[in-house]
Amino acid sequence: MSLDQLTPEQHSALLKIRKRVIEAIGRNMDLYGIPLSTGHLYGLLFFADKPMTLDDMGLEMSMSKTSMSTGVRTLLDLKMVNKVWEKGSRKDLYEVENDWHQTFTDFFAIKWRKAVESNILVFRRSIEELNNQLQSQPEGPIHEILLEDQRKMSEAVRYYEWLDKLIDAMESGEIYKMIPKS
Incomplete structure (x- = not known):
């Protein structure tokens, strides 16, 4: 049923x-971390009964084509919308990714993976520098401080390694064996 079949x-x-x-x-x-207007764009696409072009969205949202394009690009990068092909159409068409579980997984896997990789790199490099400092420092207060910092950073690395496994479980779908989709 289409909207034009409804009473006013x-x-x-x-x-x-x-x-x-x-x-x-x-x-x-x-x-x-998505702007309000891009969230509204996602909502518009959620209710769309067919894929929409940027022009279609612009008419509905009263937004500039540049804003629409930026919003759609953000949603594409986060895998919250998909670009689709339609026979006879020369313009790009977009639709919402309907599997919200997959959207959640993709979004957090993308964001978390970047943070995990960056933080593990920084912590491991810093632990290595602490090891060098420990070897060159005599016993005393600085030695104890360096050891404590090394302990804290090693705990952080173990956390990020755990988080990396969580991301793997999300991406592989293993998480849904523990917490089934409803």
């Missing part, structure tokens, strides 16, 4: 409900 009252009521949901999605996208 039904159409108005449906749009009111959808607008409330789109507003909530937009506000909550802050958790993902």
Whole structure:
């Protein structure tokens, strides 16, 4: 059924409900570090009954093509929307990734993996520098401080190694054996 088959009252009521949901999605996208307008764009695509072009979205959202393009690119990079092909269309079309579990997994795997890799590198390099300092420092207060810093950093590395395993479990789908999709 399409929207043009609804009575004006039904159409108005449906749009009111959808607008409330789109507003909530937009506000909550802050958790993902996504601007409100891009969250609204995601909400628009969520309710779209067919893939949309940037022009279609711009008309619905009253946004500039540049803003629309930036928002869509963000959502594409986060794998929250997909570019689709449609016979006879020369313009790029976009639709929401409907598997929200996969969207969550992709988003956090992308973000966490970057943080894990960066932090492990920094901590391991710093532990190596601490080892060099420990070898060149006599026993005393500085030695104890260096040992304590080394202990703390080693704990952090173990945490990031655990987080890396969690990311692997998310990407492989193993997480859903422990916490099934409902």
